[in-house]
Amino acid sequence: MLYEWPGTDATLKPLLLLAHQDVVPVLPGTEAQWTRPPFGGQQAGGYLYGRGALDDKLNVLGQLEAVECLLRTGFRPRRTVLLAFGHDEETMGQRGAGALAALIGQRYPQLEMVLDEGGTIKTDGVAGIRQPVALVGISEKGYLSVVLSATGQGGHSSMPPPLTSVGRVAAAVARLEAAPFPARLDGGIGSTFTYLTPAVPIGQRLVFANQWLFGPLIIKKLAAAPATNAAVRTTTAPTIISGGAKDNVLPIAASATVNFRLLPGDSSAAVLRRVREIINDPLVQVRRLGAGQEASPVSRTDNAAFGTLHRTIKSVFPQALVAPYTVLGATDARTYAHLCPQATYRFSPLLMDQKAIDSMHGTNERLRTAAYRHVIQFYAALIRNMQ
Ligand SMILES: [Zn+2]
Known part of the structure; x- marks a missing residue:
């Protein structure tokens, strides 16, 4: 209407x-x-x-x-x-x-x-x-979901290769979780602090008023809880993983879906580039799921x-x-x-x-x-x- x-x-x-x-x-x-x-x-x-x-x-x-x-x-x-x-x-x-x-x-x-x-x-x-x-x-x-996938030979699980498709995708997910996007205050929360500086208790005021100096300290505190961590970085959330069908059969295909929420300043193209760099495995295919949405x-x-x-x-x-x-x-x-x-x-x-x-x-x-x-x-x- x-x-x-x-x-x-x-x-x-x-x-x-x-x-x-x-x-x-x-x-x-x-x-x-x-x-x-x-x-x-x-x-x-x-x-x-x-x-x-x-x-x-x-x-x-x-x-x-x-x-x-x-x-x-x-x-x-x-x-x-x-x-x-x-x-x-x-x-x-x-x-x-x-x-x-x-x-x-x-x-x-x-x-x-x-x-x-x-x-x-x-x-x-x-x-x-x-x-x-x-x-x-x-x-x-913004919003971006990415699918990571790998394929293997299949066959009987009594004679597995050193890395199955499930292991390869799992390793890629583990690498992404171990390498979060850099935290920064210029995605919006820095200006929140600037506005609130006059009202915070005196001890905090010094910290809020000097983000150039205390930035790392503020970020460390915010990154410690999921709700505030989401305000300082593009977040990485593996949400779906699948592969294999039977306990004694080697998987042929395996895949994982990872959802990223983009902090203003991070484009989806830059996020995809970084995902490929971190995974650093040419046998893991990385593709976008849906159109996603750039940060505003x-x-x-x-x-x-x-x-x-x-x-x-x-x-x-x-x-x-x-x-x-x-x-x-x-x-x-x-x-x-x-x-x-x-x-x-x-x-x-x-x-x-x-x-x-x-x-x-x-x-x-x-x-x-x-x-x-x-x-x-x-x-x-x-x-x-x-x-
Ligand atoms: Zn609503």
Whole structure:
């Protein structure tokens, strides 16, 4: 669905707000664990229950209600406002966001800002800071799966060669896991630290403010846990391995699939090149699986669009700090990023702790009804502030 609210000044580049209508399924067998039916939209105890309450109906409905509120006040935008709601974000978004981005690109070759779901206002555990932190995605990681395969002679396992196809592929996987991609702070997390420096406890402040000196120390700490390790490097995840059919028969073919999530700055061509170098075995074939997705461009934080977004967040959530970051998963925004590479942001205007974030695709997904009011306020304020 594409809504166009024409501005009175056609020379201004439009504001594009994104959200997606589709939801992930409720896992069969878990329905009974929901305290309210997952598709009932029931309210109880200050919450609205339902699949999609957080991901991503709150943004679809929040944007529509904000526009309705503004219409009721007689507001007319100078800058055109576009609302684009895809229907297949959870399954790669090509028919929804892909088609919408192509159409919008034809009608509006330049956009002032694109805003999609993404970071939230995290109320616990960002770098030891007590204040809530509004994390605004300025980039997102890319996606590349690679298949490694080898073939052997087959035959009876009583007389094996020194290396079977299974052993060869296993060795290739082991070499990849033993040689992770280099960790670096310039893929997005460095700018998160720069923004948060004034707020962190005094001991950390010295470290955050001097990344040139303490970079290796920061990286070592971040690399120690999977969630933060993913923010500093292109990750390597062997996900499928197969080969052989019977315990006493030598395998003919063996293969493994490895999934890489590309940190901005690493292209899929460069990742493939490095994979071949590390495996260093001409008898292991390396090929891409599917088209994959390059890491997005990194949007700016020193432009007017980010300034307006920052100011709007502070006006609705005065207690929050604002910091840019790199989204580790994927959003529809990546499909639109080429229309507005300098100002494509990923942010959902909602206070959340880690437990609530984890519930997004889980059981008892629910939205605090009081928080929903802030979602509407935020979008109405953003549309006004972007004029
Ligand atoms: Zn979503």
